[in-house]
Amino acid sequence: MKIQGKMFLWLSLFVLIMAVVYGVWSKEPAGTTALFLAFGLCVMVGYYLAFTARRVDAMAQDNDEADVADEAGEVGFFSPHSWQPLALGIGGALAFMGVAVGWWIMYFSAPIILVGIWGWVFEYYRGENQTQ
Incomplete structure (x- = not known):
């Protein structure tokens, strides 16, 4: 979960740079606002994942030596038939x-x-x- 938090925080930095570049270059308010909102969403998700990663045990994706099979098992409960x-x-x-x-x-x-x-x-x- 640590790696996902870092990925979203780096993505938020990229989106922020693109929002500034797009806003200066195009002077179009709707797209610029949407990019700044996307930046905010990336920061929120990244912060949540980084904060939660400190509370849970290390998962297989946090280990460089892990195999794909290390995360095998039950994922959770999903409704079998819901309208x-x-x-x-x-x-x-x-x-x-x-x-x-x-x-x-x-x-x-x-x-x-x-x-x-x-x-x-x-x-x-x-x-x-x-x-x-």
């Missing part, structure tokens, strides 16, 4: 379409997004997936 991402995708697509076409579409997208979030959060509290 909620589809609802969130449809609601998000409608919401973004509302920005482009008209804000009135948000009245239709907001309930779909809320139902998708509600279903995803409480997916394992009901039905066959209910935990005892």
Whole structure:
């Protein structure tokens, strides 16, 4: 995890330099703002990864002598069958379409997004997936 933190911090430095160069060269405010926001996001992710790396044990990617098989094993739990991402995708697509076409579409997208979030959060509290 240390290496990912360093990679993001170096990436943030690169994005900052490119944002300054782009801003001076093009004098275009939207792209310059987007690059400065990307710089901020890279710093946040890099700081989080570097901060978290101090709290967890060294992983295989932190060891120069490690093999690929050293990180083998269970990665985590993923829902085997969930329809909620589809609802969130449809609601998000409608919401973004509302920005482009008209804000009135948000009245239709907001309930779909809320139902998708509600279903995803409480997916394992009901039905066959209910935990005892």
